[in-house]
Structure formats: structure tokens, C-alpha cells
Amino acid sequence: MTSEISKITFIDLETGGPNPDRHPIIQLAAAAVDGATLAILETVEIKVRFDERKAAKYALRKNSYSRRVWHQQALSEHEAAQTFADFLRRHATFPVLSQDGAEFRLAQLVAHNATFDAAFLHAWYERLKIFCPARHQVLCTLQRSLWHFFENPSRTPPHNFKLETLCHHFGISFSAAEAHDALGDVRATVALYKALVARLATIPYPTAA
Numbered sequence: 001m002t003s004e005i006s007k008i009t010f011i012d013l014e015t016g017g018p019n020p021d022r023h024p025i026i027q028l029a030a031a032a033v034d035g036a037t038l039a040i041l042e043t044v045e046i047k048v049r050f051d052e053r054k055a056a057k058y059a060l061r062k063n064s065y066s067r068r069v070w071h072q073q074a075l076s077e078h079e080a081a082q083t084f085a086d087f088l089r090r091h092a093t094f095p096v097l098s099q100d101g102a103e104f105r106l107a108q109l110v111a112h113n114a115t116f117d118a119a120f121l122h123a124w125y126e127r128l129k130i131f132c133p134a135r136h137q138v139l140c141t142l143q144r145s146l147w148h149f150f151e152n153p154s155r156t157p158p159h160n161f162k163l164e165t166l167c168h169h170f171g172i173s174f175s176a177a178e179a180h181d182a183l184g185d186v187r188a189t190v191a192l193y194k195a196l197v198a199r200l201a202t203i204p205y206p207t208a209a
Helices: 057-062 067-073 077-090 114-128 141-151 163-169 182-198
Strands: 007-015 025-034 040-047 094-097 103-106 109-111
Touching (some): 007 182, 025 182, 040 182, 109 114, 141 163, 141 182
Parallel strands (some): 007 109
Antiparallel strands (some): 007 025, 094 103
16 A cells, blocks of 8 residues: 555635534635645635524624525535535545555645644534545644744744735735635645745754753
């Protein structure tokens, strides 16, 4: 079984609140990226039909929810989950073994503040009883950014590690219109990862004298 991961999949979710057990996912987006060149191979963006009574009003305002747009474009939860799973399956390259020893592939996900997105995504699929073809171990550009500045103490960090702040810090285009739009955030996360890769740590890990 080869361990090569030839693709990685950047994701972003917009939700109706902070609790994966109570609040709905309202939008998902992803970009499949070539693991060697970091070129975007395919993108997907899905609006999800949901019960507004289960969402916090402040979260809907923050995420630019439009009842008219969602009425026209949103898919049912099951259709959205199946469509997203099909996208992940097309770009699944991480090899794993089933209990009977058969090899299959999962998508290697990347997100900014991955703990949040991973909790929502996997709770959603479990509730819908649909298999999510992605690893539970999600790589995180927020954590990668923290490590970058920890390992390079001569570089001044930004005042916070929000995606928009980091993009501005590294000179990545990020307009206010893209904030909290799932596909806009995905593209920004890909660009942030590319910037971090281009600035690989040049100072050795600090050791005690």
C-alpha cells in the first residue's frame, strides 16, 4: 500500500452557529489541489437547505445568508452531502485498509481552523448516516501559521490568526466580499498555504542552551 498523497482537498463550511450538535451547515465548498504543484484541479460550492429556526440569526447575518438565493440554489441535506461526498471521492488519494483488508482511498482535507470544520463535517455525515470519504485527521493552516512564526521568531506575527488577517499579512488578495463565503475562503486558504510553503522555516527549531 503506497503512502503517497497526490491530491489534497481544501474545504470551508459556513454554519448557522458554533455548535455541531445543534446548528446546521448552510454552505460547503472545496478545492482539490495537486499535491506537488498546488494547482487547483476542481472546485465545488454547495448551498444547503436548512431550518432557519435551528440557526442563530447573528450567524446567518455574518455568513451573508439570503433566503431568496438559498430558495433558488440550495440542495436538500442528503443531496448536498452526497454531492460533496462524490467530490471528495473523486480526489481521494490517501490509502487505508478496511477491516477485511481491502484497500480504499480517503480525501486528505485541509482547512483554516480545521477543528471547527472537521467537527461539523463529520457530525453532519454521521447524523445523515452517509459515509464521508475523508480522513478525520484534517490539516490546519491556522496551526501551520502558528508554527511558522514560532519557528521564525525574527518575523513579526500578525495581531491575530484569522484567515483574512493572515492573507493581508502575506500580501494575499482577500476582499471583504469574499469573507464568510465558503468558496472565497477556500481559495484564500489555498493561497495562504502556498505562501507558507514558499516561506519554509529557515531558522532551526529553538533549543535550550
